[in-house]
Amino acid sequence: MGKFIAYFDYLGYKSFIENCEADRLDTRIGHILRDIEMSMGNGKYTESSKGHLVADISSSIVNCLNISDTVIFSTKDDSKESLIELLEVAKKFNFQSNFYNMPVRGAILHDEYEMLSSQSKNEAGSTYSVNMIYGKGLVKVHNKAESLNWAGAVIDDSVISKIAETEDVATFLAPYAKKYPVPYKQEPHIREEYALKLLVEGQNEKSIENMCRNIQDSFARDNKPTESERVQTIIANTVAFVKSHN
Numbered sequence: 640m641g642k643f644i645a646y647f648d649y650l651g652y653k654s655f656i657e658n659c660e661a662d663r664l665d666t667r668i669g670h671i672l673r674d675i676e677m678s679m680g681n682g683k684y685t686e687s688s689k690g691h692l693v694a695d696i697s698s699s700i701v702n703c704l705n706i707s708d709t710v711i712f713s714t715k716d717d718s719k720e721s722l723i724e725l726l727e728v729a730k731k732f733n734f735q736s737n738f739y740n741m742p743v744r745g746a747i748l749h750d751e752y753e754m755l756s757s758q759s760k761n762e763a764g765s766t767y768s769v770n771m772i773y774g775k776g777l778v779k780v781h782n783k784a785e786s787l788n789w790a791g792a793v794i795d796d797s798v799i800s801k802i803a804e805t806e807d808v809a810t811f812l813a814p815y816a817k818k819y820p821v822p823y824k825q826e827p828h829i830r831e832e833y834a835l836k837l838l839v840e841g842q843n844e845k846s847i848e849n850m851c852r853n854i855q856d857s858f859a860r861d862n863k864p865t866e867s868e869r870v871q872t873i874i875a876n877t878v879a880f881v882k883s884h885n
Contacts, residue, residue, distance in 0.1 A: 641749050641776070641801075644713045644714075645712040645745060645792070646784050647710045648745065649671075650790055650858070651861075651863040652741070654862070658862035676696055678728045679694065679696040679699045679712075680696050681728065701714060701724050711772065713754065719805070726812075729835060733792045738857060739857070744791060746780050746784040746793050747780075747792065748783065749798045749801045750776030753774050754771070755771040755772075780795070788876055789877045789880060790858075790877040791837065793833065794835070799833065817834060817836055822876040847885055854878055
C-alpha cells in the first residue's frame with residue numbers, strides 16, 4: 640500500500656559536527672529533537688516528568704524516524720486525513736528548521752515505504768537497535784530531495800496525482816504550498832512545482848528582510864562555512880523563495 644513520505648536532510652551537518660565542541664553539539668542536538676517534536680505536536684504541549692513544558696505528540700498519526708542528518712515523516716496509510724497531518728507537520732518543520740535552527744531540504748512523495756524499529760538490551764548490557772526503512776518510495780524521495788538546490792521542500796507529482804483523484808489540487812494545497820520555479824542541481828535546473836510555503840503570503844518589506852537575514856544566519860550558525868560558490872547559490876535560491884511571499 641502506498642503511503643505519504645516527507646523526507647528532509649539537514650544542510651551543513653558534517654561541518655556542524657566538525658566545527659562544534661561536544662557540549663555545543665549536545666545542546667544543538669537537543670534543539671533538533673525539540674523542533675521535530677514541536678512539529679509533530681502541532682501546537683499541543685504537556686508537562687514532562689521533570690516539570691518542563693514539552694510538545695505533546697501522544698495523538699499524532701504521523702510516524703517519524705531521525706537518523707543523523709535525515710528526518711523522515713511518514714503516514715500509516717494514504718488517506719486524506721493522513722496527508723493533511725503530514726503536510727501540517729512538514730510545513731512547520733520546514734519553517735522552524737530553515738529560519739531558526741539548521742537549514743533543510745526535502746520532498747514529499749507517495750509510494751511504497753515501510754519502517755521497522757526496535758531496541759533490546761542483553762544481559763551484558765549491549766544494545767541491539769534496529770531502524771530499517773525500505774521501499775521504492777524511500778529511494779525516490781531521497782533522490783528528489785538530494786537533487787534540490789535550495790533549502791526548502793517540494794511536493795512530488797505522485798502526491799499531486801493522488802490529491803487530484805478526489806480534490807481540486809490548488810484549493811487543497813493552498814494552506815500549505817504554492818507553485819514556484821523550484822531550483823535543481825541538474826537539468827532542467829528550474830521546474831514549476833508545488834513547494835511548501837515558508838511564510839504566509841502578503842508579507843511586508845521589513846518582515847521579508849528580517850526573514851531573509853534569518854536564512855543567512857541559519858546557514859552560518861554553528862561555525863558552518865558559507866563562502867563557497869555552491870553554498871552561496873543555495874542561500875541565494877532560498878532567499879529568492881522567501882521574497883516571493885510578499
